[in-house]
Amino acid sequence: MIKTINIFLLFTVFSSIDAFARTEALRDCSHLESDHPQKAKKYLMCLDGNIELLERNRQTWVNKLVMDTEELEKNTGNTQLMPIIQRSITNQSRYMDDSCKWRYLKELPNSTRAAKVFKRCKISFLQLHIKELQANF
Template identity: 85%
Template sequence: MTKTIKFFLFLAITFSFEAQARTETLKDCSHLESDHPQKAKKYLMCLDSNIELLERNRQTWITKLIMDTEELEKNTGNTQLMPIIQRGILNQSRYMDDACKWRYLKELPNSTRAAKVFKRCKISFLQLHIKELQTNF
C-alpha cells in the first residue's frame, strides 16, 4: 500500500471514530430511580445500557490511541510509548473497578443501593477516562 492510501485510510478511520463518539448519547435514567426493588431493576438496566455505551466509546478511543501510537512508532522508531500506554490503560481499568467496588461494599447490606452506587461510579469514571483519551496533550 502506498503512503497516500495509508494516510487516507488513517484519516477515514479517525473521522469515523470521532463521528461515532459524537452520535452516541446516554439515556436519562433519573426518572426510573426508585428504592423499590422491582422498580429499581429498570433503573439499573438503564444504567447498564449507559455503561455498555460508554465502554464501547472508551474502547473506540483506546483503539484510536493505539493506532496513532503504532503509526508514530513506525515513523519515529520510538518503541517506548506502547508499553506505557498499555500499562496506563490497564491501571486505569483496575483503579476504576477498585474505586467503584469499595463504594459498592460500603453500601451493603442494601444490595439495591449498592448496585446503584457502583453503576453511577462506573459511569462517572468512564466519562472521565473518555474525556482524557480524547484530549490531545
C-alpha cells in the same frame, strides 16, 4: 499505495469516532430511579446500557491511541511509548474497578443501593477516562 491505504484507514477511523461521538448520547435514567425492586431493576438496566455505550466509546479512543502510537513508532523508532500506554490503560481499569467496588461494599447490605452506587461510579470514571483519552496535551 500503502500510504494511501493508511491515510484512508485513518480518515475512516476518525470519521467513525466523530460520528460516534455525535450520535451516541447517554440515556437519562433519572426518571427511572426508585427504591421499589421492579423500578430499581429498570433503572439499573438503563445504567448498564450507558456503561456499555461508554465502554465502547472508551475502546474506540484506546484503539485510536494505539494506532497513532504504532504510526509514531514506525516513523520515529521510539518503542518506549506502547508499553507505557498499555500499562496505563490496564492500571486505569484496575483503579476504576477497585474504586467502584469499595463504594459498592460500603453500601451493603442494601444491594440495590450498592448496585446503583457501583454503576454510577463506573459511568463517572468512564466519562473521565474518555475525556482524558480525547485530550491533546
